[in-house]
Amino acid sequence: MSKRKLSDQQSRRVNLKRQKSDAPSSMDLQPGLVITNFGKRLLVESEQGEIISCAIRQHLGKLVAGDRVFWQPDIELGTGIVSENLARHSALSRPGFRGQTRMVAANIDIIGIVAPIEPGIHPDMIDRYLVAAAQLNLPCALIINKTDLLTTDEDWEALAETLLPYDELGIEIIPVSSQIEDGLEELEDFLSDKTSVLVGPSGAGKSSLINALIPDLDIRTSRLSEATGLGVHTTTNSILYHLPKGGDIIDSPGVRQFSPAPCSLSELEGYYADFEPFLGQCKFNNCTHTIEPDCAIKQAVEQEAIAESRFQSFQRLLAEFKANTTKPSNS
Secondary structure, three states: OOOOOOOHHHHHHHHHHHHHHHOOOHHHOEEEEEEEEOOOEEEEEEOOOOEEEEEEOHHHOOOOOOOEEEEEEEOOOOEEEEEEEOOOOOEEEEEOHHHOEEEEEEOOOEEEEEEEOOOOOOHHHHHHHHHHHHHHOOOEEEEEEOHHHOOOHHHHHHHHHHHHHHHHOOOEEEEEEOOOOEOHHHHHHHHOOOEEEEEOEOOOOHHHHHHHHOOOHHHHHHHHHHHHOOOOOOOOOOEEEEOOOOOEEEEOOOEOOOOOOOOOHHHHHHHOHHHHHHOOOOOOOOOOOOOOOOOHHHHHHHOOOOOHHHHHHHHHHHHHHHHHHHOOOOO
16 A cells, blocks of 8 residues: 655644654753853853853843743753743842943842942942842841951041941941951851842952852852853852852942932932931922022931931932933934
8 A cells, every 4th residue: 555645735734743843842941040141141050050051042131140040951062041031029230331221130138238448438339339229129238348457446436437327227237357257257147048249349359258258169160160161250240159058149240330220309318218207307398408498408417317428429329310311312
């Protein structure tokens, strides 16, 4: 009996079924954690702890350290492709070039603001990150790094005076020095079982702190370098590491000046917790707390109920946001 010849339509249908059977199914997808982004590829950690270099589906947009994803392995090449990202519960970003927003870290539980004794502690920098944390409804810790450089009682007293406004706000303050291994245990205990991101200016010593917290960091970094084939540059990429006592820590690139997302005057007031008792008490409802008479905020500053440094950082941010909204479009 001769074989029946298939029509063209039947042949196409059979071929289509064969293609579908060869296509990846949802069963091939595996959950993973983004460790770092290095351009057009990601390093993803599998549930088994393997580090896989993965391509990214174009429709997914920018993914960063801390993102939870589904990826499909390519067993022959030992690589993979990320095809789905899960919803984030938080995401920290900063302004990039030409007004673009640059993602820093995702799914974080706490922001650790690293303020170094050298090159210096700048309240304006601290306040900018506090505003960003308030916008994300995330708690903060203030990590005072390089305390080994404080050599006299006067040095410590000057530091305490600088930090007084933040202590009064109830912000956790952790003095630490990786150089003499002071305060590291307290810092690790505070960060354990959380996903934290360390932020701060260039030279703050974030990477040195992470080196001190994770004894085998060199080995881990070598694994990441091998997985990329390019090397890992902590100055340009946010990178996630697992802490020995549990929890994850994300090292973010240092920036010269950080700016939170622009917001309105009323929103910015609300992000300064020490302003709250005096809001609504100014003579004018639309008071900008600059040149208006009978301003409750300025009176509170004069009476030292609000720190002068906090008031000045508020004014600088307000002027910056206003300038951004009035800047002509490039289009």
